Amino acid sequence: MHMEPQHPTAAVLLCEVVVMEILSWVPAKPLTRLKLVCKSWNSIISDPHFVKLHLHRSPKNAILLFTRTQRLTLDEKAKRGLVFSSVESFIQNPSSTLDAQENRYSLHVQDWVLGSCNGLVCVAHILDHPKNDICDIWLRLLNPLTGFISENSPCLRVNMHNAFGFGYDESSDSYKVLAIIWDSSGTVNTQVYSFGGSSWKRINSFPAFPFSSEDNGYFIGGTLNWLALRNPHGADYDWDAVTLDMLMLVSFDLKSDTSKQILLPKGIDEIPREEPTLGVWGNSLYLLHDYKNTHFIAWQMKEFGDENSWTKLLKISFHHLGVEMLFPGFIFENGNVFMLRGRQRSEEVFYDRRDNSVKRVNILSNTHYLNAFDYVESLVQPC
Secondary structure, eight states, rough: OOOOOOHHHHHHHHHHHHHHHTTTTTTTHHHHHOOOOHHHHHHHHOOHHHHHHHHHHHHHSSSEEEEEEEEOOTOOOOEEEEEEEEEHHHOHHHHHHOOSSEEEEOOTEEEEEEEEEEEEEEEEEEEEEETTTTTEEEEEEETTTTEEOOOOOEEEEESEEEEEEEEETTTTEEEEEEEEEEEEEEEEEEEETTOOSOOEESOOOOOEEEEEEEEOEEETTTEEEEESSOOOOOOOOGGGGGOOOGEEEEEEEETTTEEEEEOOOOOOSSSSSSEEEEEETTTTEEEEEEEEETTEEEEEEESSSOGGGGGEEEEEHHHHHHHSSOOEEEGGGTTTTTEOSSSSTTEEEEETTTEEEEEEOOOTTTEEEEEEEEEEEEEEOOO
């Protein structure tokens, strides 16, 4: 049978499709070097459609990003930076992972990480005016893998009682930050900024104020989520005076710029002794808290947004963990491994519910502050 010869243009296009398919499965770090192979590969790897395809196929929940502020001696300047590690390496040997000299990214001492999403890290540069109890904040995005750094956002002046959240709005293909501000009149104000925009946008007031300023909003399913208190006094509240009806979970939808309340698990019938916290792993939201200062409890919302899907995942005694007090920390491995903080900030407790094992590690001897975020290496560089 006689076959017509293939048109050269069609052959080239077919070749590019094959190359794109193969490259989309290659990890992000090697791709940054493969861009140098030839112009056509550089064009493919830089194409926004390819970047999204590659992000979709990249393994999730495999890498951790830590923000670390080192302790200082009298002769040292403050040091703050990012440390990247695979989940497996950190769980096996957390101390050496944090002390390793590779996979680091330096930050300014006045920088504060608000969150990580799709390989981008949102950093706030904060200039304090302590005499007036206010601060000026500029935001930027950075991709530690590619070296991308966005322009600064417009300045936002806030008082010292504030909370922030960072996430991605798929409907508009934009990265957004929500600022929740408790002003001097006792009103909770909220403003949204979309990166690439020229101004902050004031939106409807938030129904409550997040009760821990150290907790950024937890991003899941296009929403930012906080545990919050009704009728609080900003950050000046007494946890011992908090009642169960004051505690609520607030979810902010980045698409509609609206917030709603999500009911807490029905099994919570009294206020925890210590402040509870949220966590996210994969597509699940977690609520972590103590029970009478004798047990640690973890709840999992298996279907985000479905209040009936709250499930008590874990209840374990402090006695079994070998500690007198614990504070919720971070979740790994689909809710199977928990990193918890002991009475001393230098003490970390790892509990694996799959085999009921406990490992206690002192990993913060040279660290004043440590926080952890889920991270994925990507080629994302928003306009």
